[in-house]
Amino acid sequence: MPRADFQVVIGLEVHAQLLTSTKLFSGASTSFGGDPNAHTSIVCLGLPGVLPVLNQRAVELALSAGHALECTIAERSEWSRKHYFYPDLPKGYQITQYEFPICLGGRVVFDGPEGEKTVRLTRIHMEEDAGKLVHQGAVSLVDLNRAGTPLLEIVSEPELRSADDAVEYLKALRDVLVWVGVNDGNLEEGSFRCDANVSVMRHGATTFGTRCELKNLNSFRFIKQAIEIEASRQVELLEGGGKVEQETRLFDPQRGETRSMRSKEDAHDYRYFPDPDLPPLLLSKARIEQARQALPELPRARRRRYVEALGLPPYDAGVLTADRAMSELFERCLAEVGEAKPVSNWFMGELSRLLNETKTSVAEVKFTPTQFAAVLRAVKDGVVSGPGAKELFAELFATGKDPHAIIAEKGLAQVNDDGPLLEAIAQAMAEAPKNVESYRNGNTKIVGAFVGAVMKKLGGKGNPRRINELLVEKLKA
Amino acid sequence: MKLTEQQVRHVARLARLALSPEELVTYREQLSAVLDAVDALAQVDTTGVVPTSVVGASTPHLRADVPHGEVGVKVALANAPQVDGTSFAIPRVIE
Known part of the structure; x- marks a missing residue:
């Protein structure tokens, strides 16, 4: 845990898979599992000359999420290319919304330990997922089934101040997305993923410290652990006279530590530019309002x-x-x-x-x-x-x-007629004269035993309230 | 506008190109010339013009969310230099 004179500052980036049947820009299936590369098309394979075509359902789901999180929906949003070389990304760039995302602002409301809290969102944008790599000895195996799957990236303002709040924020966000049918909320299968930007600052400081981005947080427990461990690391570093370097760090749950993922030399230069293959996404006021009404x-x-x-x-x-x-x-x-x-x-x-x-x-x-x-x-x-x-x-x-x-x-009908009830009561009283006497001597609690006996005679079907009334009447007589 | 050697090296690295010292000189000249040519556009006065990323932008065609066009693993892997099961096998990469 961070020392008492430091405050942890957290912003979260959530990647939530949209519940579509097909990918963001191709008709290949998004179903989980299946042989590696079974769900690929020429578009998700990144073959030359192919063109992306936007999935209408993905847009509808993004609209629902935006409204549910009280965002401002953009009437015009744009697609950009984010370039990097990695084998999980066959075309060499990811299509994402950069300068002009579909949703701006918004908020997530959750119950923290100290009551209701609101954390503002910076933005929500749509993008495509990358493929999956499995490292095996001297080779890495590439599976592009997930490549091109539609994601929402939901970015919060750095307004969270504890690991517990971060977890409550995520649960509340997940609840909303699952509720409106946008996401299945599954952390294990990776359809709801989270990166955390963590920094620390002294209480009363007016500027944030340098932040580190934490990755590999695939359970709520890990998210809490990773944030706390990283905050402690930064505090120790600062207290020892050191400096926090802005970098991406990987959480290792086995060792209970975070460690640097990328060397400085590899500092990212994504060279974003508008994707010439995709016209801007235009949404009319009426269309946006219609989605809000349908929420x-x-x-x-x-x-x-x-x-x-x-x-x-x-x-x-x-x-x-x-x-x-x-x-x-x-x-x-x-x-x-x-x-x-x-x-x-x-x-x-x-x-x-x-x-x-x-x-x-x-x-x-x-x-x-x-x-x-x-x-x-x-x-x-x-x-x-x-x-x-x-x-x-x-x-x-x-x-x-x-x-x-x-x-x-x-034969579940209850016996409500007094006739059979009185008959059973008479029998029960005749069978236990001592109890009748006991009742008449003031042991009124014994009426319970009579109710049980009468009920037994009626096969459990007597109306207990009526039996009680009639019993008291008879016992008092 | 002449690019610095440093800038050329950076771009080459992003493109995963290993340039020899001679190539570095050649490409520095060539890339700078390309930028100079494009720079001619800067003479046009674009005051008050919204940046245009797409020409003839209209509402994009949206596709119904219905599966189609999967090519199957055989076709998907047809050009792979190496295959393991139905995965592409590549020299091990570690991020």
């Missing part, structure tokens, strides 16, 4: 609405909005039932349990919101008992059959 309610706003308008506990609101599909199903069920808390209870309890136990995704759920509402109505109307309702719901979850049919089939 779904975002998780933070929904969470707030659940607490403020629906009166749900913040914990419930958090669980119900952790996943978009779950939240949408909740919305639809709520529309049928009308009352939030019981729906929330079923979602957080039985539904979550069944989804976990059967490893089912929300998308695979068999019941309709109308059927769900029928279960809750059956409970409310006393048609089924509490345990009966659980059984009913489990069967509905498994089969998607009509709840009323399940009640009939499984």
